[in-house]
Amino acid sequence: MSELQDLYQEVILEHSKHPRNFRGMENANLQAEGYNPLCGDHYTIFLEVEDGIIRDISFQGAGCAISKASASMMSQILKNGTTAEAEELFEKFHQAVTGKESGKEPDAVGSLGKLEAFAGVAAFPTRIKCATLAWHTLHAALKGDQVVSTE
Amino acid sequence: MSTTLTAFRTSTSSGFDIERVRADFPILEQRVHDLPLVYLDNAATTQKPRAVIDAISNYYLSYNANIHRGVHQLSQSATDAYEAARKSVQTFLNAEDAKEIIFVRGATEAINLVAQSYGRQHVNSGDEIIVTAMEHHSNIVPWQMLCEEKGAHLRVAPINDAGELLLDEFEAMLNAKTKLVAVVHTSNVLGTVNPVRRIVEMAHTKGIPVLLDGAQAVPHGGVDVRALDCDFYAFSGHKIYGPTGIGILYGKRALLEAMPPYQGGGDMIRSVTFEKTIYNQLPYKFEAGTPDIAGVVGLGAAIEYVNGIGLSDIVAHEEDLLAYGTEALGAIPGLTLIGTAKEKVSVLSFVLEGIHPHDIGTILDRQGIAIRTGHHCAQPLMQRFGIPATARASLAVYNTAQEIDALVAGIHKVKEVFA
């Protein structure tokens, strides 16, 4: 059961119940839709990017606690950062949540700040896609793709 | 609730003994996350009794050979076992003739066979095919593909909030352009048992043939294809304690005789020259290539296993469990059952207020409880209920009231995590 507590950490539950930046965006200049056909999780990420800086970020949609908290915390942490930082953080985040699966030490944990809360996902291979859906969607939006599916 | 428990047919006069049944399924002894396995994902696939596992391994251990073509002893034994299984299925479905039983990979392939063979022959531009709002994707997509190819239309008969087909509206949709009705006998998401006898009658009045998707009906109620008078019936072996990769298409002989083959190859021909090929007779016309012989043998053993317990005892046991589970789950605050049809079997689909099914599934899994979460290959049905997914516990002959209790305790634990 302690693995469950690691997965559903307080901060994750809190964000899933009260997601931040959970709204549409009129003046978004980038946006993408992410979909996990396996469980029906479905989000749209909106971005207002100017000179490589994420001026605003928000999301809408529905899904499980892990995917929603991930989107919420991602939006919080990326706001006012650069797109390059965002991509770099995605890389580290991905490594942290897939750590156990790939057999590698999740050395990225520690430089993730609040996102460290998601390290517990690594013990639940079926939930990795939930944690990374928002990030994959962000990545697609930054690349200019409009729809991304995690399958 | 304990009074309900005592009313359980744990051991009946007819000899149904749940402990003995459980002992037939070796996998049930397993522990998951260090807890006893509570397997409640039977609508996805059922576990296999030792009799089935042994039949398959015995085939490979003692008479593995190709069928219908060897003069040698092993080939004869394999052919005999293969055809004996066909007989078992015929009797089980009460089909008139063993030739009406076609071995396929599963319900999905059975439906695709009818769509590609019967459908392409009979459905033309502007024609209509009718399904219901509660179909599995495997009884939607093959028809969509056909409709797309032919310029025909797929029409969807509506259901009510309990998950019951609106029979009058269905009947009103039948018209001169309708070339086929394809309806799920029992819904894998809702547990609804459709009034298939009435559906067939209504369609036949207008001269329209009916295919029934019986993937979930056969294990939990049995079927009499002659009493139903359906034209085609599809089901999968793995949902009735048999192996995966084997299933059945039943078709009325006259229809099957008139249909073109589905696939070409060995076994489905009588003679081949480069100028002309003469197709084999039924059922071989539809069984191209070396089939899943072990799968057929396993399915035959599964049906004999079910016959050995007695379908009526299985149904009675599952009915008790469903009633018990419906009451127990219904008493959980914030829980809504999806699918409350009057005629219902073996499925408890639910949603919990404020908690996504995927999270429910993970937390239950850590308690050793296997359920399915998601759209259950029925996305249009999810849209009908305005939900992205459900959590689904589905029952089989070996489930117990104690397992329902474990599920209820598990759901309380889910609520605790999210409290």
Ligand SMILES: Cc1ncc(COP(=O)(O)O)c(C=O)c1O
């Ligand atoms: C109602 C229904 N139809 C069809 C199928 C498809 O069965 P299979 O995947 O074995 O072909 C299923 C299996 O989930 C089902 O529940």
